[in-house]
Amino acid sequence: MESVFQQNDNRTELSDVGEFALIEKLTAELQVINKSTIKAVGDDAAVIQNGDMQTLVSVDLLVEGVHFDLMYTPLKHLGYKAAVVNFSDIAAMNGKPMQIVIGLAVSNRFSLEALEELYSGIRLACEQYGVDLVGGDTTSSMSGLFISVTVIGQALPQDICYRHGAAENDLLCVSGDLGAAYMGLMLLEREKAVYKADPSMQPDLDGNDYVLSRQLKPEARFDVLEELKKAGVKPSSMIDISDGLASEIIHLCKASNLGCRIYETKIPIDPATIRLAEEFRLVPSIPALNGGEDYELLFTISPSDFEKIRNIESVSVIGHMTTNRGETVMITIDDRLIPLKAQGWDGLRNNNKQD
Amino acid sequence: MESVFQQNDNRTELSDVGEFALIEKLTAELQVINKSTIKAVGDDAAVIQNGDMQTLVSVDLLVEGVHFDLMYTPLKHLGYKAAVVNFSDIAAMNGKPMQIVIGLAVSNRFSLEALEELYSGIRLACEQYGVDLVGGDTTSSMSGLFISVTVIGQALPQDICYRHGAAENDLLCVSGDLGAAYMGLMLLEREKAVYKADPSMQPDLDGNDYVLSRQLKPEARFDVLEELKKAGVKPSSMIDISDGLASEIIHLCKASNLGCRIYETKIPIDPATIRLAEEFRLVPSIPALNGGEDYELLFTISPSDFEKIRNIESVSVIGHMTTNRGETVMITIDDRLIPLKAQGWDGLRNNNKQD
Numbered sequence: 001m002e003s004v005f006q007q008n009d010n011r012t013e014l015s016d017v018g019e020f021a022l023i024e025k026l027t028a029e030l031q032v033i034n035k036s037t038i039k040a041v042g043d044d045a046a047v048i049q050n051g052d053m054q055t056l057v058s059v060d061l062l063v064e065g066v067h068f069d070l071m072y073t074p075l076k077h078l079g080y081k082a083a084v085v086n087f088s089d090i091a092a093m094n095g096k097p098m099q100i101v102i103g104l105a106v107s108n109r110f111s112l113e114a115l116e117e118l119y120s121g122i123r124l125a126c127e128q129y130g131v132d133l134v135g136g137d138t139t140s141s142m143s144g145l146f147i148s149v150t151v152i153g154q155a156l157p158q159d160i161c162y163r164h165g166a167a168e169n170d171l172l173c174v175s176g177d178l179g180a181a182y183m184g185l186m187l188l189e190r191e192k193a194v195y196k197a198d199p200s201m202q203p204d205l206d207g208n209d210y211v212l213s214r215q216l217k218p219e220a221r222f223d224v225l226e227e228l229k230k231a232g233v234k235p236s237s238m239i240d241i242s243d244g245l246a247s248e249i250i251h252l253c254k255a256s257n258l259g260c261r262i263y264e265t266k267i268p269i270d271p272a273t274i275r276l277a278e279e280f281r282l283v284p285s286i287p288a289l290n291g292g293e294d295y296e297l298l299f300t301i302s303p304s305d306f307e308k309i310r311n312i313e314s315v316s317v318i319g320h321m322t323t324n325r326g327e328t329v330m331i332t333i334d335d336r337l338i339p340l341k342a343q344g345w346d347g348l349r350n351n352n353k354q355d
Numbered sequence: 356m357e358s359v360f361q362q363n364d365n366r367t368e369l370s371d372v373g374e375f376a377l378i379e380k381l382t383a384e385l386q387v388i389n390k391s392t393i394k395a396v397g398d399d400a401a402v403i404q405n406g407d408m409q410t411l412v413s414v415d416l417l418v419e420g421v422h423f424d425l426m427y428t429p430l431k432h433l434g435y436k437a438a439v440v441n442f443s444d445i446a447a448m449n450g451k452p453m454q455i456v457i458g459l460a461v462s463n464r465f466s467l468e469a470l471e472e473l474y475s476g477i478r479l480a481c482e483q484y485g486v487d488l489v490g491g492d493t494t495s496s497m498s499g500l501f502i503s504v505t506v507i508g509q510a511l512p513q514d515i516c517y518r519h520g521a522a523e524n525d526l527l528c529v530s531g532d533l534g535a536a537y538m539g540l541m542l543l544e545r546e547k548a549v550y551k552a553d554p555s556m557q558p559d560l561d562g563n564d565y566v567l568s569r570q571l572k573p574e575a576r577f578d579v580l581e582e583l584k585k586a587g588v589k590p591s592s593m594i595d596i597s598d599g600l601a602s603e604i605i606h607l608c609k610a611s612n613l614g615c616r617i618y619e620t621k622i623p624i625d626p627a628t629i630r631l632a633e634e635f636r637l638v639p640s641i642p643a644l645n646g647g648e649d650y651e652l653l654f655t656i657s658p659s660d661f662e663k664i665r666n667i668e669s670v671s672v673i674g675h676m677t678t679n680r681g682e683t684v685m686i687t688i689d690d691r692l693i694p695l696k697a698q699g700w701d702g703l704r705n706n707n708k709q710d
Contacts, residue, residue: 012467014495023493025467026474030488034453036509037487046489048454048507051406058490059505061458065497098389099403103416103458103503112367112380119381132392133385134401135412138378140369142420146496148458148503150414152403154391 042255043163044092044239045153054160056153058089064144072188072203075114077216078147079121085242086151087129088220088295092240093162095155096222099134100126103148105141118147129220161238161299166256170236170300172319173309175224177268178245179284182291183276184208184215210272218295224314225297231308235299244292247342250328252298259327262319262340289330289340397610398518399447399594400508409515411508413444419499427543427558430469432571434476437502440597442484443575443650445508447595449516451577454489455481458503460496473502484575516593516654521611525591525655527674528664530579532623533600534639537646538631539563539570565627573650579669580652586663590654599645602697603653605683611655614682617674617695644685644695 014022027041038054039047045058062068062082070078083100090097102122106115115138126133131151191203205212220240228235237256239248245267253260269277269284277284300321301309309315319330328340369377382396393409394402400413417423417437425433438455445452457477461470470493481488486506546558560567575595583590592611594603600622608615624632624639632639655676656664664670674685683695 010466010468014461014463014465014467014470017467022467022470023491026470026493027488027491030478032487033481033485034487036453037489040487040489041491046454046456048489050408050410050509053405055405055410055507057454057456057505057507059456059458059492059503061460061492061494061501061503063460063494063496063501066460066495099392099401099412101401101412101414101505103414103505105416105418105421105501106369108369110369111365112369112372112377113365115369115377115381123385126388130388132387132389132395133382134392134395134403135414136378136382136396137414137416138381139416139418140421141418141501142499144497146416146418146460146501146503148414148416148501148505150412150456150458150503150505152410152412152507154405 039162044089045095047093047160052156053154054157056090056093056095056155057150058086059148059150060086060089062147062149064146069192070145071192073216075117076121076124079118080125081216081218082147082149083122083125083131084129084218084220085295086149087125087131088240088242090151090153091220091222091225092238092297093153093155094159094225094235094238095153097129097131097151097153099132099152101134101150102136104136104138105146106138107141107143107145110145129222159234161235163237163239163252163255166237166252166258166300166321167302168258168321168323169303170321171303171306171317172249172260172262172298172300172321173315173317174241174245174268174296174298175221175314176294176296177270177273178241178294178296179269179277179287179291180211180214180273181218181293182287183273183280184211184213185293186280187211187276188215208272208276210270211276215293218293220295221297227312227314228309231312233301233305233308235301238297238299241294241296241298242292243342244290245298246289246340248298249340250342252300253321253328256321257325259322259324260319260329261322262330264330264332266316266318268316394517399444400450402448402515407511408509409512411445411448411450411510412505413441414503414505415441415444417502417504419501424547425500426547428571430472431476431479434473435480436571436573437504438477438480438486439484439573439575440650441504441506442480442486443595443597445506446575446577446580447516447593447652448508448510449514449580449590449593450508450510452484452486452506452508454487454507456489456505457491459491459493460501461493462496462498462500465500484577514589516590518592518594518607518610521592521607521613521655521676522657523613523676523678524658525676526658526661526672527604527615527617527653527655527676528670528672529596529600529623529651529653530576530669531649531651532625532628533596533649533651534624534632534642534646535566535569535628536573536648537642538628538635539566540648541635542566542631543570563627563631565625566631570648573648575650576652582667582669583664586667588656588660588663590656593652593654596649596651596653597647598697599647600653601644601695604695605697607653607655608676608683611676612680614677614679615674615684616677617685619685619687621671621673623671
């Protein structure tokens with residue numbers, strides 16, 4: 001038994017480490033014991049051998065005050081989103097989500113009715129995506145709401161897309177459009193500030209349904225996977241865009257040991273996102289590159305597959321992979337070459353509050 | 356899009372519902388979609404078909420201030436315990452834990468070194484039990500430490516023990532001894548109070564290594580499963596004792612649609628636990644029945660298997676199942692018949708603090 005009532009002397013602040021470096025540090029010494037463990041830490045989901053199929057497992061935590069603000073997030077939407085962002089991790093592996101388990105820590109501030117709202121959103125997401133809620137743990141917290149969602153998916157081994165599969169000259173593609181979820185968040189934060197200053201003010205959200213739904217009710221892009229399959233294309237590598245395009249591109253390049261070039265003019269951005277970005281005096285590519293929470297897919301395909309995907313409306317080619325490892329760059333609208341930086345959601349840096 | 360900036364009018368306090376009733380309410384309407392979902396909510400783990408094997412999945416949350424107090428819980432022990440209590444859920448299904456994923460929400464109060472300590476405990480548990488840590492999510496919290504552990508296990512379908520399998524006259528058995536973990540907690544709480552009153556006082560933990568190790572470093576009883584297997588006995592039903600014997604007996608009886616009688620004199624309690632209980636002026640069976648966190652196994656066997664288990668030292672027969680559904684009773688030392696009550700860990704009631 002080690003001694004109790006004592007503290008560690010060394011101290012490195014988490015804010016000096018950053019989320020990705022932290023995970024690397026904590027999992028550096030891990031060695032795989034079981035033969036069934038095909039892929040441990042380092043992709044959108046872990047991969048486990050199970051007979052002829054492979055099982056995919058991924059977990060996401062959503063923390064009140066860090067990932068969501070209940071002032072403008074209806075609990076039903078929160079439940080839906082908590083489930084869907086996990087389904088998206090399975091989509092990023094080209095798998096099918098099958099089951100989820102939910103861990104919930106709630107303070108006494110929450111009523112039974114509030115949790116029923118949250119669960120109704122989780123259930124709705126499960127129905128829409130054909131997933132079973134199979135278990136959970138509900139406990140109290142000293143303050144705030146914590147949601148942990150673990151998703152179990154499956155895929156045939158040959159169908160799984162890892163982050164590390166990209167090859168030189170592969171085309172870099174994204175689904176849908178980017179930056180809308182972040183502009184939705186900006187809008188909600190602005191109206192919250194107005195409301196706090198004067199509670200008689202009604203929030204002005206008119207005409208912004210698209211960006212709001214992207215923030216409050218994201219979807220996982222299994223429809224895009226279906227279209228790729230129909231077209232006979234299997235991505236050589238894939239990741240979902242949860243932390244912003246720039247951050248995910250860097251993950252993909254690092255895992256595949258390649259560099260890339262993307263073109264600012266090719267990044268798909270919805271007119272509603274552009275309009276709102278301009279209202280907030282932001283270059284529209286900024287929320288797309290660094291905003292996060294779009295839950296679109298970023299993937300690479302062989303150049304020989306280009307003809308097969310060029311008519312898929314929901315897929316845009318934004319650049320290509322290069323052998324120039326470490327060079328992940330964007331050609332801007334005015335033809336400058338700038339390095340991409342991972343400035344996405346870094347919860348450990350964003351939160352400067354001490355408790 | 357539903358409207359934002361609004362609140363639900365009805366309000367039922369969670370403290371009026373209780374943890375088990377809450378889970379029942381939240382999961383009442385669930386319908387299984389996927390054929391591979393064999394058992395959803397309602398046992399120690401969910402069961403998923405995967406080829407010839409079945410996959411077991413369970414999640415547990417550990418919340419600072421509710422499940423642990425960092426004043427007397429070394430972070431390495433906390434990591435070890437967080438992993439082991441999940442392995443114990445798989446033991447309770449008679450399965451083998453294979454992989455875990457960890458969700459961690461930490462405030463800036465924690466340093467990199469602190470998280471490395473926590474992870475070293477998780478890694479140690481994984482090594483000891485032959486489990487791979489395959490993934491995780493690390494994020495910030497506004498205050499405190501939240502740990503979510505999801506474990507993936509496996510078993511042959513015919514080996515799995517559910518809660519609902521007990522039959523009339525089956526013998527009710529427990530592994531090891533009970534109540535020690537709770538007395539360890541009482542001791543740590545007492546010394547904490549002394550230390551807070553006068554920080555120059557050194558904690559007096561001498562001679563209590565056993566109860567302290569039961570609280571701070573519990574183990575999952577795969578050794579007992581191994582002995583049962585060697586003896587050729589498969590439990591007809593099983594559950595692990597995380598919330599206290601009384602609460603788990605009620606779960607088992609309810610799931611099996613039976614009643615039971617247990618004998619106070621038969622409950623295995625270590626002499627160190629008895630001594631400390633008497634020091635705290637508690638009847639020793641109270642921590643055993645209601646203390647929780649022992650992570651021993653509670654299971655039933657056919658009376659015809661009694662001869663096979665009678666020489667297994669780590670197994671005690673404490674009573675038997677009856678057809679008297681709803682009657683879960685104990686015959687006390689002084690021959691009274693008293694109903695068992697689930698007074699275990701109910702985080703949602705224990706925590707009266709509002710945030």
